[in-house]
Amino acid sequence: DIQMTQSPSTLSASVGDRVTITCRASQSISSWLAWYQQKPGKAPKLLIYKVSSLESGVPSRFSGSGSGTEFTLTISSLQPDDFATYYCQQYNTYFGQGTRLEIK
Amino acid sequence: EVQLVESGGGLVQPGGSLRLSCAASGFTFSSYWMSWVRQAPGKGLEWVANIKEDGSEKYYVDSVKGRFTISRDNAKNSLYLQMNSLRAEDTALYYCASSPHYWGQGTLVIVSS
Numbered sequence: 001d002i003q004m005t006q007s008p009s010t011l012s013a014s015v016g017d018r019v020t021i022t023c024r025a026s027q028s029i030s031s032w033l034a035w036y037q038q039k040p041g042k043a044p045k046l047l048i049y050k051v052s053s054l055e056s057g058v059p060s061r062f063s064g065s066g067s068g069t070e071f072t073l074t075i076s077s078l079q080p081d082d083f084a085t086y087y088c089q090q091y092n093t094y095f096g097q098g099t100r101l102e103i104k
Numbered sequence: 105e106v107q108l109v110e111s112g113g114g115l116v117q118p119g120g121s122l123r124l125s126c127a128a129s130g131f132t133f134s135s136y137w138m139s140w141v142r143q144a145p146g147k148g149l150e151w152v153a154n155i156k157e158d159g160s161e162k163y164y165v166d167s168v169k170g171r172f173t174i175s176r177d178n179a180k181n182s183l184y185l186q187m188n189s190l191r192a193e194d195t196a197l198y199y200c201a202s203s204p205h206y207w208g209q210g211t212l213v214i215v216s217s
Binding site (some may be wrong): 043 | 123137138139141146148149150154166199201202203204205207208209210
């Protein structure tokens with residue numbers, strides 16, 4: 001089974017900061033990787049699909065990159081609405097354990 | 105508009121059974137892999153099971169193998185999860201999804217005596 005490992009588990013940052021979250025797969029997953037944002041009591045919201053494609057309506061400060069087994073989600077300039085938990089997922093299977101982005 | 109609407113959750117005793125359903129609309133259901141994802145209170149997202157477009161392949165997370173069965177009815181645009189031998193650790197909000205784009209709002213399963 002493929003394991004997805006996210007880091008860090010918690011990230012403290014300030015409005016305006018640039019932040020990066022990493023997701024590593026235990027074996028190659030090609031380009032079948034998505035990133036989600038989740039806020040308490042809400043379903044996950046798709047941000048990025050196929051490693052780097054921005055979902056419609058998602059601000060351009062979000063971007064994704066990587067290939068094979070290592071992937072990153074970058075937020076170029078944090079906004080107050082971005083403080084949430086982020087997950088990577090190989091399509092229709094395993095998730096990373098999540099990264100909680102909190103206000104410093 | 106794409107909709108995935110889950111139903112069938114509730115309170116069940118340990119060892120009991122529940123059948124979750126997911127009604128899909130707004131997209132060609134029969135053309136997509138589907139999955140169930142759960143989230144225990146205060147915990148992260150956990151993939152539970154998935155099923156191929158025609159139902160010919162099914163996969164499960166180890167913790168539910170032999171207890172849960174995923175199925176689909178493409179004629180009814182519906183996805184199901186039969187959950188048997190339920191345990192307290194199965195308590196969670198269960199989402200129907202065709203990741204990455206389509207997600208339901210979830211149905212809550214509580215396993216408790």
